[in-house]
Amino acid sequence: MSWLERPRGRRGVLTAAAGLAAAAATPIGLPAAAHAAAPGAAPAAAPRPARPAAGQYANPVLWQDFADIDIIRVGDTYYYSASTMHYSPGAPILRSYDLVNWEFAGHSVPVLDFDAKYNLNGSRGYVRGIWASSLAYRPANRTFYWLGQIDFARSYVYTATSVEGPWSRLATLGTAYYDAGLLVDEDDTLYVAYGNTTLSVAQLSADGRSQVVSRQVFSTPSGIGTLEGSRFYKINGNYYIFVTRPANGQYVLKSTSGPWGPYELRQVLLDLPGPIPGGGVPHQGGLVQTQNGAWYYMAFVDAYPGGRVPVLAPVTWTGDGWPVLQLVNGAWGASYATPDLPPPPRQVEPMTGADTFPGPGLAPKWEWNHNPDNSKWSANNGLTLQTATVTYDLYAARNTLTHRIQGPTSTATIQLDYSGMRDGDRSGLALLRDASAWIGIKRDNGATRVVRIDGITMDTNWNTSNTGYEVAGASVSGGRIWLRATADIRPGNGRQVTFSYSTDGTRFTTLSPAFTLKNDWRFFMGYRFGIFNYATLGLGGAVRVERFELTAS
Incomplete structure (x- = not known):
């Protein structure tokens, strides 16, 4: 997510866009609700979320500011990466064994050494730095990869064999992969989906140090507006780019012909009431599959003054390969059944x-x-x-x-x-x-x-x-x-x-x-x-x- 996100997502455009989007791509899940919870529009007396029943988890799963989510699973452990902008170290990594309880594990970017302004010594980098970036795991060399662009100038790749670090810079790439999603394909090829409105896919070299080729794969219909925040997946032989319409929608692109497309677009959610009283529409996040085969979508809700807060919902799939968000009474649920997962090896460290x-x-x-x-x-x-x-x-x-x-x-x-x-x-x-x-x-x-x-x-x-x-x-x-x-x-x-x-x-x-x-x-x-x-x-x-x-x- 960037400061480009909001100006194109004005509330006055949303109603018309919803109809155009429906004409351009068949919505999946329940129809979009005729409600837009704009950040900052909450009544002063917004209530607290209700406590979940036994056997359920409550949203938000974590009430702290962790935006621009990328979420992955490695074995029985889940990892979550987020934006930090001018804070250092950057790109925090959270760890969980059940998708609900999270702890701090490390940071992908040890120091913001991209420019002197990040030293706050005569110049400043407020609201710059690390925006939406990507975390991936490469089984072939048992290595974690972080990729992100800085200042619209270039992109950086960091690697580590453990999320706790040490993390080191692998490469500086000349292309600024805006809101990048990194995919490690089944054949170990590295791909990056990126862009704002015009979406592209790049293939990286085998060592991850350079770009082999980049191609535009999709141009967002004008009736939708902006799409960004790419997350790149290969699921059952199909390629998916999960993208957000800031700050009120989520869409998915699917290709049955390989990473270069062509891609078909469908709407996942638009103007969907969220689970945080007074908060915005859940959007911009990632999909993850549990070791037991279930799927979940982790998104964030604009919940200022606290920031952008993560919420979790289960996902199912249609017979022809499209994700369907599971709703509760036409909204993102305030609670859902706790994921069916093995007992954790230990309790995570509390956030307080x-x-x-x-x-x-x-x-x-x-x-x-x-x-x-x-x-x-x-x-x-x-x-x-x-x-x-x-x-x-x-x-x-x-x-x-x-x-x-x-x-x-x-x-x-x-x-x-x-x-x-x-x-x-x-x-x-x-x-x-x-x-x-x-x-x-x-x-x-x-x-x-x-x-x-x-x-x-x-x-x-x-x-x-x-x-x-x-x-x-x-x-x-x-x-x-x-x-x-x-x-x-x-x-x-x-x-x-x-x-x-x-x-x-x-x-x-x-x-x-x-x-x-x-x-x-x-x-x-x-x-x-x-x-x-x-x-x-x-x-x-x-x-x-x-x-x-x-x-x-």
């Missing part, structure tokens, strides 16, 4: 809980805002953050460490030793997006205060438009503080975050007012918790984060 940063590295649930300055941080039974930037601008400060927010509501608490701060330093816990706020410590003239900062904003070019202002504060001493943020990220306008602090870890004091989250889609990524430490006068100060804890509610 505490981290005391045992070191020497960071758990894969953490991602930096742009590439970090690795000389300015360390982890060893606590996270030490030295000041890495002299600035008054949170968006320009290096080494801000981010964590996704757990929905529908969750609380992040950090235990911070601020005794090593110097005059002019700022450190704390932020709600980070293109409109941000934080609670933390200001040290000025030898004194420390806990403060609430609001009004930190970006313009539409992702340049800082306001560095923020203090809305509340109090004097503190002792060198240690607990900082807390409780965030409501249910889709809708007016969702809020409350900030509080404690000097003993038990009694917390709220610093009002609450911060109202921005509910616009244009930044693409949802809000994150961010832990930061920057200087306004000179480098040399440091803080120690002794503990981070995320609890869901």
